[in-house]
Amino acid sequence: MSTRYDRLLDQITRVRGVRGAMLIASEDGIVVAESVMEGIRASAVAALMGSLARRIRRAADSLGSGAPEFIHLQTAGGALCAVPAPESMLLVAIADSAVNVGLLRLALRKAAEVIA
């Protein structure tokens, strides 16, 4: 795993409530780098999140509203958040319900800017 990406992911996992962060190749749905707690299937999250992000992008294209900047999937037990990163990658965070979504969004966008 790349040390450079490790440091970026650590900045995201430091946000209270975040259970994991990963950088994925969104077209392929495979993990580029990950830092997740035990019990989280990073490969499954990468595959499904990549697929979801592509569909959301197509929906946004059909609306003519531009590319999505932030994806937030809220569930009963937690949240999945993602921001686009350069080279068709996606920065994804898995969090529990206590997470401050605003703070997480800032952390994700800052990390994505560093990748760029």
Next chain:
Amino acid sequence: MGPLEHFIGEAGARLTLVMNPAGQVLAQHGFTRAVDVMAAAALGAAIVSSTAEIARMLDEPDFSALNHQGVRHGIFVAGFDSPRGRLLALVVYGSNSSLGLVQLFFEDFVRDLVAACPAPADVRPVLAKDFERELNQSLATLFRT
């Protein structure tokens, strides 16, 4: 819904072949012509056989899966063990799917297929005293009028 239909629905595969290492097809989805099925199966089995040889040269255990990514389609080829022996799967997917999705649901497919696979039949030894009787029975069945 069988394991193959479930896999196709979840992974969004366009074409799927399940075959043995000799290229004999056990199941297929998406092909419209038999000649395409046979050609794809033969080529898929040859791909696996070639890469197995490369693995052997590298002193590696057999590669578990291969992926070829094209502009519009990707090809995923993988081998797995079943109670009936080694099987191969060739999956072609398009832009509505991804390598990650195919890999993810392929694991479920293999697990479900192995669970659904009937146990191998016991092989009875052929005894001389049974041979003549069974031969006569088979001939009688064959030439029954």
